[in-house]
Amino acid sequence: MVEYNEFLWLAQSPDSEERGQAAYMAASAYLSHSGPADEHAALYAVLFRFLEDPSVKVRAALAYGLLHSAEAPRPIIMALLHDSGVIARAVLQYSPVLIDADIMPVVRQGEPDLLIAIGQRQTLSVRLVDALIARDHRQMTLKLLARADISIGSASIDRLVATQGTDAQMRGALLRRQDLPAGARLLLVQLAMEAMRGARIVKGAVAPERLNRLLRDSVDTAISAIGEREAINPSTGYAAELIASDRLNMRVLLHAMVTGHVMFFANCVAELSQSPRDKVFTVLEAGSRSAINALLVRCGMGPAMRDLLIKLIGHARAADLADDAAARHLVVTTLTESLIADHAGNIPEELEEAFAYLSEQNVALARKAAEGVMSAFAQEAGQRRMVVPDWDETLALPAA
Structure with a gap:
């Protein structure tokens, strides 16, 4: 406890440190006051006296005492907002007294250090976030994107994807956001694939044809994985958007089933057939062959393609294609051999893709399944010998 005479002596001291101590004491006493009204009024009045102090240290001490309280006097906080840079930044970052209308003028015209202070506020409205992003301050935008506790307007997201999607760091920050719209996420994945395709280290390490296959497979996986995530909320219209933009083809549908993204597959079939989503789920899960065939007819598929998908759906019912890589390999191998046998090696044009x-997929899954098999076998086989025929020079490759 400090007597008012002692407080007055500190407040009138020629030493800015002592006046600063008095300013902080006055701010704290004002906020915690529960005594007579005249005492509260006196404390309120003395805050304005400290506000006029020529020392930044004193005004900073006053601000420090009021910064975190929603009960701080609004006129004092507004005056401190327009004080020196160090005080204004602190007020912008911490004071709960400020509302969006107080902060927006600073967002529109303020210096970068003030913008960064605003971006670090505990809570930010979508309006403020969008206005901050519109200032095109790269580091601040990255910090905002990294905050999972704030929402960003869809228009701002679309603008960032369109203008900053080729920036690897910005692209990564956008992709890490859980609220990123599905269409924007897919576009960023495609941009990442194109960047990878153009990277010298990648081009120099992988043959062009194989690189194209790998990237195409990665994009297919991204399309179906995003679709599976969006399937819990079909109102986003992800499947319909893919169809409208001509990005949904038979390859994507097959990939969705092979990778176990059955919810996305069902959404696509529902959109293509213009059938109720629940009905499509029921047919795919337990419907007869004729019921599935009728559904695929409504999707506009030919007989050969319908037959292939019906077989794939049957395999998907019996195996966990999402998590069991071995089952996925077996299903793909079975379907490939079935196509060759059914058409006597003469694959119809409809089924070429x-x-x-x-x-x-058969090659890729076989590669994955083969990893580590020989080393594991060699450890078990111990001293057993490998039977190898004598080397025949005529078998050597001419170009080797």
Whole structure:
């Protein structure tokens, strides 16, 4: 406890440190006051005296005492907002007294250090966030994108994707946001794939044809994985957007089933057939062959493609294609061999894209399944010898 005479002596001291101590004491006493009204009025009046002090230290001490309280006098806070830079930044970052209308003029015209202070406020409205992003301050935008506790307007997201999507760091920050719209996420993934395609280290390490296959497969996976995530909220219209933009093809549908993204597959079938989503789920989950066939007819698929998808759906019912890589490999192998046998090796034009996809997947899944098999076998086999025929020079490759 400090007597008012002692407080008055500190407030009138020629030492700015002592006046600062008095300013902080007055601010704290004002906020915690529960005594007579005249005492409260006197404390309120003395705050304005400290506000006029020529020392930044004193005004900073006053601000420090009031910064975090929603009960701080609004006129004092507004005056401190227009004080020296160090005080204004603190007020902008911490004071709960400020409302959007107080902060917006600073957002529109303020210096970068003030913008960064605003961006670090505990709570930010969508309006403020969008206005901050509109200032095109890169570091501040990255900090805002990294905050999972704030929302960003869809228009700002679309603008960032369109203008900053080729910036790897900005692209990564956008992709890490859980609220990123599905269409924007897919576009960023495609931009990332194009950047990877153009990277010298990638081009120099992977043959062009194989690189194209890898990137195409990655994009297909991204399309179906995003679709599976969006399937819980079909109102986003992700499947309809893919169809309208001509990005949904048979390869994507097959990939969705092969990778176990059955919810996305069902949404696509519902959109293509213009059938109720719940009905499509029921048919795909437990419907007869004729019921599935009728549904696929409504999607505009030919007989050969319908037959292939019906077989794939049957396999998907019996295996966990989302998590079981071995089951996925077995299903792809079975479908590939079935196509060759059913058409006596003469694959119809209608199925060429599907057959090419299955063949690519067969190789990729076989590569993955083969990893580590020999090393594991060698450890178990111990001293057993490998039977190898004598080397025949005529078998050597001419170009080797």
